[in-house]
Amino acid sequence: MQKERSKLLIKHQRGSKIAEQFRMIRTNIEFISKKRSLKTIMVTSTKPQEGKSTIIANLADVMGRQDLKVLIIDADLRLPSQHYILGADNSVGLTDVLEERVSLEAVIQNTRLVNVDIIPAGQSPHNPSELLSKPALAKVFETVKKQYDYILVDAPPVIVADTTIVAQEIDGIIMIAEENKTPKQKFHKALTILKSTHTPILGIILNKTKQDRSNKYYYYNK
Template sequence: MAKRKKQFKTNVRSLITKFNPKSPISEQYRTIRTNIEFASVDTAMRSLLITSSGPSEGKSSTTANLAVVFAQQGKKVLLIDADLRKPTVHYTFKLDNRAGLSTVLVGEKPLEEATKETDVPNLDILTCGPIPPNPSELLGSNAMKQLIKKAQETYDMVIFDTPPVLAVTDAQILANTCDGALIVVRSEKTEYDAIQKAKELLEPAHAKLLGIVLNDVAQKKSNTYYYYGS
């Protein structure tokens, strides 16, 4: 019982927009959602890449909660775990990961069979699937381009959780295929030089950097989440 309670608390903390949608933090996620929409007034935002400069910035938690608030808005959303090295989305949503992005990209399953429904209305998940030996090659393949095209025929918004920019090239590879990108940084942990370097690495990939999400700010300073436009 204690173990289940601990797991439930962890899920509440990581998916606060689902379990406590009226909280101040959930409201901040909705503010980020609104700012993303304002950043693309002329063209519809159909795909969003979320990354960080390094590990432990809160990237995956931010991605999951943004997917939830977009779904709560009424948009049909597909959240893709494109971190083919250290995936977490299946843990967050408590989903089976035997099939996912990697199995679709190698042709073992079609997208519609690998996609999983959640108990959040309008939100589907494509988990990572078995970790492949060649993540970068798969993400840069024609199969990935076809997957994105097919996903956008079904969903209003496709959101990618990608690995940290400074660790591997995966986010750079996907950046120019998405309508926008966000960098997540942790207050009082992420070095300014690391943020600048991440930005510089995304620029050659023609990433449409929308801004930075600053999280884990002390409560006395804010309600925990800020959003800064680029």
């Protein structure tokens, strides 16, 4: 299991083109942060299986290596995966905090990544949209903003209402698309939905791009 999880994270050997792409994304985010307040970043996609969760973990990794304190919040309560990628305990998590069963401090876990912590999703509830609409979510962000340089939020694909609910509480959005597999019409519809939240869209990461066959990611800054 541990070996399989490790394959999901980039390698940082000298000359790694994928690692360099993530460092470029980190630099772009830091540049935007100098112009406006940017601490909470939601990452979403048009549909499932476009790689958003792995991208979040890798982005957190390169941020942490830059001595930035990073928190990943798995807000994909319907199909969480950050606990699997990072080897965290998912018995309690964001769901339990929103339902006020446990304290926020009780669900924050260290990860094997440098300077990176995680709030896993917890057990999937039957009412994710209602839970995310609670004032408790805003309180979570208010608290963790004081403790971390960046908070990366793993949100569900835009096809569910949960994502627009979370978007109203964060500072910026990054969209993930998979080259030749994300339908253009659905992608543009997803962007329109996100724009209706009035949360800035920071950029688009094109996953598994063929612009350079040795690269897996390509970043379009908005």
